[in-house]
Amino acid sequence: MTSLRFFGGVGEIGGNKVLLEDEGVRVWFDFGQSFTMGCDYYTGWLRPRNQNGLGDYFEFDLLPRLKGLYTERLLANTGLRYETPRFDAVFLSHAHFDHVGHIGFLDPSIPIWCGSGTKLFLEAAEETSGFTNYGKHEYRTFRTYEEKKNFRKKTKIKIRHLEVEPWHVDHSIPSAYGFIIHTSAGVVVYTGDIRAHGPRKEMTEEFLKAAREAEPVALITEGTKFTDDEEEQNENDSEKNSSEEDVKEQSTQIVSEMNKLVFVTHYSRDMDRLRTFYQVAKENDRKLVISPKTAYLLEKLLDDTKLDLPDPLKDNNILVYYKRKKTGTFQESDYYIWERRYWDKQVDYKYVHENQGSLLVNLDFYQFTELIDIKPAAHSLFIHSMSEPFSEEDLEDEVMRNWIKHFKLDFLQLHASGHMSKNELKKAIEYICPRKVFPVHTENPRLFKRFFDHVVPPEKGKRYLL
Secondary structure, eight states: OEEEEEEESSSSSBOOEEEEEETTEEEEEEEOOBTTTTTTTOBTTBOOOGGGTTHHHHHTTOSOOOTTOBOGGGOTTSSOOOOSOOOOEEEOSOSOHHHHTTGGGBOTTSOEEEEHHHHHHHHHHHHHOTTOOOOSOOEEEEOOBOTTSOOBOOOOEEETTEEEEEEEEOOSSSSEEEEEEEETTEEEEEOOSOOSSSTTHHHHHHHHHHHHHTOOSEEEEEOTTOOOOHHHHHHHHHHHTOOHHHHHHHHHHHHHTOOSOEEEEOOTTOHHHHHHHHHHHHHTTOEEEEOHHHHHHHHHHTTSGGGOOOOTTTOTTEEEEOOOOTTSSOOGGGSOTTGGGGGGGEEOHHHHHHTGGGEEEEOOGGGTTHHHHHOOOTTOEEEEOOOOSSSTTOOOHHHHHHHHHHTTOEEEEOOOOSSOOHHHHHHHHHHHOOSEEEEESOSOGGGGGGTOTTBOOOOBTOEEEO
């Protein structure tokens, strides 16, 4: 018997947890945390208690209550007895929190497969965030594009009789993969998160072609942009037509006409966007100012040479912004050891204030208090280069706009989405031509039935036989 069960990403954007079972083999595809996880019971400082292990999560059905899945120390006080793992592997599509956020709860002896770049992202997150813990798992990595070359290595990972093919796809984070899974009942395709208009759209096209040729019995597809709201769909179609090159060209033109400070905010793991604004700064004789955490991630990702990212330690076009910490006097000892690596590239609020016309500052929402010290000139530019309403770095829009208004900044929205638009996704599904479609990572799974007869809107925990 071959079956699918969905324990997350059901009627919501994010939190994907897909369990595939095939003649005794049990494999997960993603194990993320929902953006709205537990919002009916938890808010602000009212959070699940660490000292109660998984007890608070199980109380409100926030995690699947399955035997042989979780690490032993987290099962005290849950009523669920620890058993040796009953699952063979976890495959991660990419490193966004809504796809990987709960892997730290899993038994560490369950192997985790991911792209080599995804492992670098997870390592950087653990090394720079005291609260992040992805667990001491055995990570097994794959890479399907050769460094400095443009061809894909065909990779098949065998879990007993099951074969999993990872296919590199284009998304708003490097090392994103879809999967073609060969089961005893036929091929199952899982898209992960995917777009068709990014800088490496040819990878997505190759994946879709391979998926079609595999004649899948089931397609598990994301549907982030699949909406029935006309206004939102117009925005989706607009973003579909905006490529990374469009963002670069428009930003370059606007920044070239500025003699004041330019701020930009974007998703911190979107390396395509970071590279874009690095190039915008360089072409306009400005220095790009980034945080120590971004510098650390950049340096970590230099191991993946195909990304073609600048070296924050060696590149003269990059400066690193240090906030005041502890003593408030910029003592080197005020900062974590990993932060001190970039001390020679250090700039502070005084430097930024005095050099406003020669800098492009990467400023995220949680650094807005630095504006008080920087004191930007009126009509400095703030480029908002993100738009998805659900993300691990979701902005509080009203608060953001209050800050922008207070400091008299000019606001500009420039973005290219990390997901397929509704029309792009419809065409992709029609092209792949699966026997069944299971929509996940969408608030509108039933909307798919309006366009396709073979759609199965999944119910949480229900078993679907193939």
